[in-house]
Amino acid sequence: MNYIFHRTIQGERWDNIAYKYYKNSYLSHKIIEANPQIGAVETLEDGIILKIPIDETITESDKSKLPIWQQT
Numbered sequence: 205m206n207y208i209f210h211r212t213i214q215g216e217r218w219d220n221i222a223y224k225y226y227k228n229s230y231l232s233h234k235i236i237e238a239n240p241q242i243g244a245v246e247t248l249e250d251g252i253i254l255k256i257p258i259d260e261t262i263t264e265s266d267k268s269k270l271p272i273w274q275q276t
Contacts (some may be wrong), residue, residue: 205238205257205258206257206258207238207255207256207257207258208225208255208256208258209253209254209255209256210224210225210253210254210256211251211252211253211254212248212249212250212251212252212253212254213250214248214249214250215247215248216247216248217246217247217248218232218235218236218248219232221235221254221256222234222235225256234257235254235255235256235257238254238255238256238257239254239255242254
């Protein structure tokens with residue numbers, strides 16, 4: 205699995221991060237599972253580096269709909 209990295213800001217939430225990267229806040233479980241060292245916290249502290257899994261099951265025709273960082 206490939207990842208990109210995200211540095212948190214104070215008060216950020218898992219669902220906000222999932223929406224930023226996946227355009228779907230319900231996919232926050234993917235990010236939580238990729239970062240088990242963080243634990244089940246409601247809000248995140250400033251400066252935590254998170255691994256954001258990149259979905260590699262996307263077809264070529266779907267890539268144009270993705271954010272720039274995910275189109276490669």
